[in-house]
Amino acid sequence: MKKITIGEAARRSGVKVPTVRYYESIGLLAAPSRSEGNQRSFEPADISRLAFIRHARELGFEIEAIRTLLTLQDDPNQSCASADAIAKARLVEVEQRIRSLMALKAELEMMVESCGHGRVDQCRVIEVLADHGQCTHSHH
Amino acid sequence: MKKITIGEAARRSGVKVPTVRYYESIGLLAAPSRSEGNQRSFEPADISRLAFIRHARELGFEIEAIRTLLTLQDDPNQSCASADAIAKARLVEVEQRIRSLMALKAELEMMVESCGHGRVDQCRVIEVLADHGQCTHSHH
């Protein structure tokens, strides 16, 4: 029966105070009960839910995906096929993003290495940006 | 003296029409001259500039960084130290992002592989999200 304030909930879950209120406002977290003075009073279950959301956000899941995952969690008799599909889709996204960033890294390294540190008109950084044909990787 | 319409400029530079107007509105691209009927009329130099911006955006440079790079390009007597610093900073960011995404990838793979495709109450995907302590990597 000890009341958990929003600050305490934020500290324990690792979600910032305004973000907790934001999650409540978009219906990701049920509105908690209030104290006499209208201050939010959270339950331990709310802390778990916030930690779940935070971890999912750190993994890059979008809010709508998290909403679905939370619905699944609330109803544990369901098949986990949806959760699996969401995680798989996210994995594909992450792999794609890594591939793309590796290409960018290569291009940036080339730019930086070949910069003679002279004047701009001899600078490869500027030059490569100005003429995509000069760079080794092609997008799409 | 052939006039380049905004559609043509978009097609040639690979930047979308509304985005061209947006770049003009934030001063990244000088306002072009207009036809009698008030339609934008671009020069070939504008196409190059748009292509430069597009390429830099693909490399993940922020608009303000691109603004600096464009200023450097416009003034080729300057030292390219600034351009070099911007590219180097971006390289560090990209490397950091790749490291972080690799960790996420590992965690997602573990989640997906250990999903037994049964009911949600046996689902690792949900479980791992609910309890960060179970996962192999730690953030921060």
Add this chain to the structure above:
DNA sequence: TCTTGCACCTCTAGTCGCTAGAGGATGTAG
């Protein structure tokens, strides 16, 4: 010449996931 239809114009508002700030109420320690 007329008309069809696409491309263009401006302007406002929406996207996502927060974050910052104003202006005020509450709760607690000394």
Add this chain to the structure above:
DNA sequence: CTACATCCTCTAGCGACTAGAGGTGCAAGA
């Protein structure tokens, strides 16, 4: 009783666009 931190609601802002409304320009076919 007085500080002072923490809480409340509300609105607006961030970056980098994107979408839509409501209207105008322009080139080509009938």
